[in-house]
Amino acid sequence: MSDDTPTVEVLAEDFEDLKATVYGFASQLEHNTKKVNELATAVASGDGQDGDGESGKDKGKEKEKPKTPPFILWLPGDKYADELAALAGWVRDLLVPTYFGEVSSSATWCARWWEHPAAVARLHAAWLAWQELTNPETCGLTGPSVWHRDHLDPMLAQLRAADGPFAGCMTNPDRPQHTVLPVPPVDPAPAPPVVAEPEAANA
Template identity: 50%
Template sequence: MTDDPDLPNFEVPVGLLQDLEDLKATVLALTAQVNALAEGADAGSGSGETSADGEAAAGEEPGDEEEWQVPPFILLLDSPQYDDELRALIEWVEGVLVPGYLAEPSADARWCPEWFEHPVAIARLHGLWLAWQELTDPATCGYTGPSVWHRDHLDSCLRELRNSTGPFAGCTKGEHQIDHRMPGIVPSAWRQVQD
């Protein structure tokens, strides 16, 4: 193969050389892709993300910037985004969760029809809804997602919300009470003693 006297003379099958050349080409192509992605990430920090060819990223107009990669947690939003997210959450809770998963409320399994006035309930139900959106889509989690959602999210969320000490503890069928969980006086061990 080579005339270099320092290298041993090996008989290399022709097919192996072709495989090596294919591997080299694949490695070069992957290296080029990694470099293009790295350059794209660096260029993405400026306005108007463009690729190495100067074209806008697929599906984006120059100057468009994504605000969120994933849905934001509701307690981090300000109006009007908070209001829009709460409206969508109410639709899901009233359209999916209540008819499909909530039995008749009782002293042992409370539910407040005005749950959207309880901040703790909003936070827990929003987290449950975000998990539902992800785990009921086979493209993101496969076919076991709904089972995982029931086991890891639904059961524990409902247990906490409907518990006799949960956010609906002061609500009964005829009465709604929001402030029942507000703490009273700070425990004396936390207060500084003043002489």
């Protein structure tokens, strides 16, 4: 029958490991206690804050808040045009060629999607989320997965639904039946105005 009693050497190693762990906890506790004391001292002294809790150096400055992205449909003229142009590049170069299949009555699309405010709003929201969630500095390595699951898939389901914003484009005889995904057309330059020839003066 074997003797499982630990040797003195094993006990000594376990003791050293335990001692190192306790030392680590003690160092962390000392660091945290120091930070708490510094914060308590700063709060007690007011640190230059007025009665509203705002420090003098921050007066006249806006309080730092998370930057809220613009809701594109509320942007005025030129800002809307600039934001829409940037969005259009993303839709044309990434979204359509990568994620869109054939167009049908159950998977709608309009080549002039920018004429549909509901589509613009949804596409813009997905684009903003894509910018954040494909940046490892802000989202880590799981960001793209989160973007597909929480943003892209729900957006496409709503946008391309049979009763979605493009439904009229698929059924209205005044608009083309879309069976392929054309590149958004470039509006041609307007034709020059026709100037009538002046009538010859009567002799």
